[in-house]
Amino acid sequence: xxxxxxxxxEIAERLAPEKLDQFATSRVAExxxxxxRMAIEFPLGDLYARDGLDLRSRxxxxxxxxxxxxxxxxxxxNHIRAAATVGLTKAExxxxxxxxxxxxGFPAALNALSSxxxxxxxxxxxxxxxxxxxxx
Amino acid sequence: xxxxxxxxxEIAERLAPEKLDQFATSRVAExxxxxxRMAIEFPLGDLYARDGLDLRSRxxxxxxxxxxxxxxxxxxxNHIRAAATVGLTKAExxxxxxxxxxxxGFPAALNALSSxxxxxxxxxxxxxxxxxxxxx
Amino acid sequence: xxxxxxxxxEIAERLAPEKLDQFATSRVAExxxxxxRMAIEFPLGDLYARDGLDLRSRxxxxxxxxxxxxxxxxxxxNHIRAAATVGLTKAExxxxxxxxxxxxGFPAALNALSSxxxxxxxxxxxxxxxxxxxxx
Amino acid sequence: xxxxxxxxxEIAERLAPEKLDQFATSRVAExxxxxxRMAIEFPLGDLYARDGLDLRSRxxxxxxxxxxxxxxxxxxxNHIRAAATVGLTKAExxxxxxxxxxxxGFPAALNALSSxxxxxxxxxxxxxxxxxxxxx
Amino acid sequence: xxxxxxxxxEIAERLAPEKLDQFATSRVAExxxxxxRMAIEFPLGDLYARDGLDLRSRxxxxxxxxxxxxxxxxxxxNHIRAAATVGLTKAExxxxxxxxxxxxGFPAALNALSSxxxxxxxxxxxxxxxxxxxxx
Amino acid sequence: xxxxxxxxxEIAERLAPEKLDQFATSRVAExxxxxxRMAIEFPLGDLYARDGLDLRSRxxxxxxxxxxxxxxxxxxxNHIRAAATVGLTKAExxxxxxxxxxxxGFPAALNALSSxxxxxxxxxxxxxxxxxxxxx
Numbered sequence: 001x002x003x004x005x006x007x008x009x010e011i012a013e014r015l016a017p018e019k020l021d022q023f024a025t026s027r028v029a030e031x032x033x034x035x036x037r038m039a040i041e042f043p044l045g046d047l048y049a050r051d052g053l054d055l056r057s058r059x060x061x062x063x064x065x066x067x068x069x070x071x072x073x074x075x076x077x078n079h080i081r082a083a084a085t086v087g088l089t090k091a092e093x094x095x096x097x098x099x100x101x102x103x104x105g106f107p108a109a110l111n112a113l114s115s116x117x118x119x120x121x122x123x124x125x126x127x128x129x130x131x132x133x134x135x136x
Numbered sequence: 137x138x139x140x141x142x143x144x145x146e147i148a149e150r151l152a153p154e155k156l157d158q159f160a161t162s163r164v165a166e167x168x169x170x171x172x173r174m175a176i177e178f179p180l181g182d183l184y185a186r187d188g189l190d191l192r193s194r195x196x197x198x199x200x201x202x203x204x205x206x207x208x209x210x211x212x213x214n215h216i217r218a219a220a221t222v223g224l225t226k227a228e229x230x231x232x233x234x235x236x237x238x239x240x241g242f243p244a245a246l247n248a249l250s251s252x253x254x255x256x257x258x259x260x261x262x263x264x265x266x267x268x269x270x271x272x
Numbered sequence: 273x274x275x276x277x278x279x280x281x282e283i284a285e286r287l288a289p290e291k292l293d294q295f296a297t298s299r300v301a302e303x304x305x306x307x308x309r310m311a312i313e314f315p316l317g318d319l320y321a322r323d324g325l326d327l328r329s330r331x332x333x334x335x336x337x338x339x340x341x342x343x344x345x346x347x348x349x350n351h352i353r354a355a356a357t358v359g360l361t362k363a364e365x366x367x368x369x370x371x372x373x374x375x376x377g378f379p380a381a382l383n384a385l386s387s388x389x390x391x392x393x394x395x396x397x398x399x400x401x402x403x404x405x406x407x408x
Numbered sequence: 409x410x411x412x413x414x415x416x417x418e419i420a421e422r423l424a425p426e427k428l429d430q431f432a433t434s435r436v437a438e439x440x441x442x443x444x445r446m447a448i449e450f451p452l453g454d455l456y457a458r459d460g461l462d463l464r465s466r467x468x469x470x471x472x473x474x475x476x477x478x479x480x481x482x483x484x485x486n487h488i489r490a491a492a493t494v495g496l497t498k499a500e501x502x503x504x505x506x507x508x509x510x511x512x513g514f515p516a517a518l519n520a521l522s523s524x525x526x527x528x529x530x531x532x533x534x535x536x537x538x539x540x541x542x543x544x
Numbered sequence: 545x546x547x548x549x550x551x552x553x554e555i556a557e558r559l560a561p562e563k564l565d566q567f568a569t570s571r572v573a574e575x576x577x578x579x580x581r582m583a584i585e586f587p588l589g590d591l592y593a594r595d596g597l598d599l600r601s602r603x604x605x606x607x608x609x610x611x612x613x614x615x616x617x618x619x620x621x622n623h624i625r626a627a628a629t630v631g632l633t634k635a636e637x638x639x640x641x642x643x644x645x646x647x648x649g650f651p652a653a654l655n656a657l658s659s660x661x662x663x664x665x666x667x668x669x670x671x672x673x674x675x676x677x678x679x680x
Numbered sequence: 681x682x683x684x685x686x687x688x689x690e691i692a693e694r695l696a697p698e699k700l701d702q703f704a705t706s707r708v709a710e711x712x713x714x715x716x717r718m719a720i721e722f723p724l725g726d727l728y729a730r731d732g733l734d735l736r737s738r739x740x741x742x743x744x745x746x747x748x749x750x751x752x753x754x755x756x757x758n759h760i761r762a763a764a765t766v767g768l769t770k771a772e773x774x775x776x777x778x779x780x781x782x783x784x785g786f787p788a789a790l791n792a793l794s795s796x797x798x799x800x801x802x803x804x805x806x807x808x809x810x811x812x813x814x815x816x
Contacts, residue, residue: 072651107344243752
């Protein structure tokens with residue numbers, strides 16, 4: 001295991017501790033274990049681990065880039081979770097997604113908000129369950 | 137003049153005071169004055185003016201989105217200037233652009249850095265002039 | 273309620289009267305009611321409401337832009353419905369989607385046609401039901 | 409020469425008669441004469457030549473798609489010229505470009521307007537010359 | 545039937561013989577039979593049929609372009625099947641998808657690998673069934 | 681210097697020996713020397729250096745991805761040079777660029793061919809000089 005990988009895993013644990021196991025057994029890791037390793041080493045071990053920008057700012061970069069590109073649903077969801085872990089509030093994340101409408105258009109912003117609705121709502125789980133059941 | 141426009145102009149002055157006049161006489165304003173107005177009202181008057189996210193974070197959103205999209209050169213340059221005005225250091229802006237390589241690829245990040253080199257270098261103007269003249 | 277909002281809602285009613293309620297209770301409106309309002313005010317209240325271009329032409333702009341971008345499925349569906357409401361025939365909408373292959377490639381055009389098949393077919397509902405049930 | 413090519417050339421002459429010669433001697437035709445031929449046959453001979461949509465509507469499709477994609481400068485310029493030839497007014501073309509801000513963001517719309525300013529302004533040539541010379 | 549169509553169908557049979565019927569009855573062919581024909585004539589009859597590049601190389605072009613664009617799922621799947629038919633190994637196809645991370649970012653490469661996992665794994669069907677059933 | 685960097689530089693020398701010095705003194709290296717190093721380590725040291733795909737195929741991946749994305753001019757030019765170095769003929773590179781029209785549209789393919797015309801023509805330098813001088 002490279003130092004870069006170890007450094008990357010440390011970052012991954014700070015961003016989303018509960019996701020690590022899932023990633024390790026994911027479909028990409030099964031097909032291309034070296035690429036799954038590189039996807040830790042370069043983004044997290046090389047870039048996120050650098051001192052020049054705090055993790056909160058790095059998660060703003062991630063969410064804004066991914067929402068603007070508009071075709072990276074799973075990554076956007078992961079980084080919205082990570083952003084909450086490093087201290088961004090749901091209200092701030094919603095503001096970030098709204099702002100991407102300026103640069104990438106309304107559909108990009110609306111679809112990002114809509115597809116991550118469950119991660120951004122303040123609704124308590126019981127309410128959500130009722131709503132899905134059509135009783136809300 | 138709408139309240140939204142006035143609010144937008146106030147933001148514009150905080151982000152890039154010296155650019156306002158230039159904008160007002162720009163080619164877009166000449167062709168489509170209503171659209172030049174809307175480009176203040178919606179992005180600045182409606183979104184930037186909101187309380188939910190500080191201007192430093194908003195400029196990170198702008199730079200990351202624009203670099204990831206990769207075809208918005210003039211806007212990227214304006215927001216790199218604005219980011220410096222609201223307190224991001226050049227080193228931080230460089231980190232943001234580097235990080236977009238993760239999401240949008242190396243060419244997007246390399247071309248953003250290269251095309252904004254003059255705004256991000258610490259070189260003093262005399263050195264730059266010498267270098268261009270081939271003496272450096 | 274701003275004048276822009278009222279003007280936008282009037283346009284929305286002309287484009288897709290039966291969709292308004294659904295929008296008002298949508299997941300975006302729940303998370304970000306201000307953004308749901310802005311998504312009426314700016315696109316419809318500011319732009320669609322202008323005199324300079326008829327609604328039929330505006331719906332051609334919407335469908336062509338959204339099909340070319342290729343990652344705005346829900347919006348493409350809404351505007352295909354709206355286009356039919358303001359007088360474009362299904363055959364014309366199919367021509368528009370075919371033409372986007374020139375500018376954005378075959379996959380963009382094929383996937384737009386395929387994902388909106390149900391909105392563009394002339395099949396009567398009973399036939400469609402049979403086909404889905406494997407009897408057609 | 410295929411029928412499709414002849415049909416395509418007829419369309420090209422209706423859209424932009426003065427551009428045909430220039431195209432025939434262009435850099436693409438020099439490198440890849442078969443592709444220059446295909447670029448007439450498929451877009452113009454196969455699609456534009458069809459009866460299902462009038463040329464005015466087809467030019468709206470072209471301008472909206474190209475402005476939304478944001479990286480097809482030369483083609484956007486050609487189709488803005490063609491749009492004027494088939495009867496769209498400059499004011500209508502400006503409305504189309506403004507509207508693309510909804511779907512593709514403000515930079516796409518602003519840069520399309522700015523880069524085609526010379527084709528869309530009503531300024532007479534003498535005024536333009538004065539303005540460039542700094543006397544206007 | 546045009547010569548181009550016949551030539552295109554011959555290529556289609558070499559690339560993916562078992563897919564032809566399915567295509568002919570697809571939703572696009574139902575809505576827009578002329579466009580389904582063009583989607584054989586131009587890509588396959590005009591370009592793939594040319595001598596200048598072998599089919600193995602053409603499938604590398606297809607997979608790399610489609611993975612980089614990131615919003616053409618069905619076409620990427622078809623061309624991964626075709627690539628295997630013309631002699632690319634699964635390991636080579638995985639390398640191609642990994643490499644697109646350089647140009648289009650990690651999400652494009654990861655999502656391409658993940659969404660085509662079933663086409664690229666060497667797992668025997670019995671193992672796959674067990675894994676899905678949660679017994680593996 | 682990491683092993684990955686040394687491995688990457690060896691690849692860079694095989695792809696484009698004469699470009700290395702230029703890169704080392706480029707504007708990106710000046711602003712962000714760590715990123716210039718990473719742009720060797722990850723793309724070349726990690727991916728290109730792998731055994732699973734020959735360099736000729738890797739250059740097809742590069743050219744197809746970059747032409748399809750359509751906003752990476754300098755990288756497309758570098759990889760067209762590299763492709764010629766590892767054995768692709770100019771005629772094959774032209775076929776690759778033509779084929780990207782299928783997936784990314786005609787403008788992407790036409791602009792790639794046009795912007796790399798000087799690298800792909802067989803014209804001898806003297807002819808080119810005459811043509812530029814208006815004598816050809």
